[in-house]
Amino acid sequence: MMSDNIARLHGLPDNITSRLVSVNDLDVHILEALPISKDPASKQPLIVLVHGFPELAYSWRKIMGPLAARGFAVVAADQRGYGQTRYRGQPVRRITYEESLAPYRMANMVNDVVALVQALGYTTVAAVVGHDFGSPISAYCALTRPDLFKSVVLMSAPFGGPFGGPRPLISAQDAGALTPFQALDRQLAALDPPRKHYMMYSSTPQAAQDLINPPGGLHTFLRAYHHVKSADWKGNDVRPLKEFSAAELSLLPDYYIMPLAKTMPESVAPYAPSAEEIAQNKWIPDDELATYVSQYTETGFQGALNSYRCITDPRWFEDFQFPADKQIEVPAMFIAGAQDWGTFQTPGVAEKMRAKACRSMKDDDFVLIERAGHWVQQEQPDAVVSHILRFLRANGEAVET
Template sequence: MGQDVEFPGLGEGIRSRFVDDVNGLRVHILESGYRGSRRPLVLLLHGFPELAYSWRKVLAPLADAGFHVVAPDQRGYGRTTGSDVSDLMSFRTDNLARDALGLVRALGYDRAHLVGHDFGSVVAGWTTLADPRVVGSLTMMSAPFAGVGLAKSSADLNDALRALSPPRRHYQHYFAGTSSGADLIGAPQGIADFLRAYFHMKSADWPGNADARELPGATAHDLALLPRYYVMDAGVTMPETVAPHLPSPRERADCAWLTDEELGFYAREFGRTQFQGPLNWYRALTLPRADAPTDPRIEVPTQFIAGQCDWGIWQTPGGLRTMAEVVCTRFGGSLLIPDAGHWVQQEQPLAVLAQLSRFLDET
């Protein structure tokens, strides 16, 4: 298809379709580079609260560089169907990895380059460990992968955060709770304004991200240095947390990386599907540890890309170092892109594309 009004901002040469029988799912994908001779597969895995659509700015250019590029709506998201939100076990990270491996096979490939953003970075790491024969290279974005089977926030940590003055709580603890789904879908400001404020507050446009830096340690007091969208005030919902930071009409009009039309697509999709499926990814972290691969090391060519104004790089103290020095034995380096926050492939797609193209050409 060409430009599709249903997917605003989607470039020429990108199509939307479904792939059946993927680990029990009917997976919706956006893809480019599907015409002509067979090309190497690049699989793009989104995070929260994102969609296949979050890769809209890099799909066609990566295809122009010689790849078959596929971005799925992952389990519980968007137009992918077949998941049951009451089956929490199916949202464990090991099963999300099986989804990715199943999609590679369903597309007719036995090998793919993986690119994961945010929680998708964790899924990409798990997928590589689950079957490294399938993965030609691994790019993790915005969220370092420091190993398998570890939730980022424990009960003990949240007890320590609640003991602070004022009391705080980790956002993953909130997202894993029983009320967060209703909080997000019932945001007093409406879904569109909630998402606009959330995206804005985690981007380079929000002044509080300009000094993103490594934390001095991993205590509750250290983690409390993170912005409120990571370590929230206890008893305050995420819509309430981000509401005061809704950008002005002028700021929204000037936001070239996420237009109101593009934001409207996110709002419609999450308004239709609601948030419980995506939040189940966090709830599943509270289950007994998933079966870890026998070898915890990643031995394929690996790189890390993030925005320089992204606190997410540092939210797990020591995570970036552990990924580079322990987990990934063929780590090629980290690139922190200026003038980008957490949504790096949307905020600075040209810089991301340049790095991805170089890396993929070398692997």
């Protein structure tokens, strides 16, 4: 049964249902797609889908049904700070910049996923699948609870190992008390023309206001943002960068390394699609994009941006430390669009993931899907489903035919 507050999710397949689950301090909104079981009392193997920014559980709509049809119970949640997930017993509301960041630190975001699995009555998960910011959350799920998560699929954001942030670009003597991201931004600001890192921008007090009140309105901004990060925008000439330096990072598009004086809406506006390109878009037509507009109009962006604030401030990792050589032991796969700069936005991380961070990542489980950019599970859902099923089958899961 669809709940009233989720009826606004346009085009959601009939076999996906919606409900709230009490988890820790939250009422978590989940979407579920369940297989047709010959034994109604049986529990099917679980796949947990973890979305990124600026997304929702809805972002998985195109792959949930096909995975369920192959014998899996598939669950996607609005993460803490997103969509219809809210503090327990409270209505959905906009989070403010002044509220505590502690609930959004990585250790707690991982705990949310673990607690959701337990609340659903499962003791193992066939695969945790994370896209964008959901990728590091899923990686840490697998890193910390290999007993619970039997495999992990990382999408669009490679995992280079336990977090330490990007290495500073200036000496410790010059950096003083700067964090690695602050040191990086100092170097980017010194370029001609000056630039800034999108994560540092996302951590500022004005970012949420910029995003919710963009010139031309929220629909126009989200249309441009989805377009420029997709394979539809021909400017995504993706390739590995040579080194971690400000000059090399400045080769990234403006949505990653932004013009210093511009907001994110201003940075992507010059690359907005034409009316003809919008009309031709089949992977996120305007009525589906309107779902995101509706949800973010209600919640704003601050809750979603709080995770970036925790990433750029090492204090929020003080309770989540691991040996530098700790690896993901369970089978791991990486999937991204071939036209997605996310794979290479931090030079060397994709290579480190394959060589070290994931002990059991096979060569054919590093997958770049053609004709897809950052929104790979929406742009090319059939290919994503095919690769996930192949991965699960290879690792002993009974995939129905």
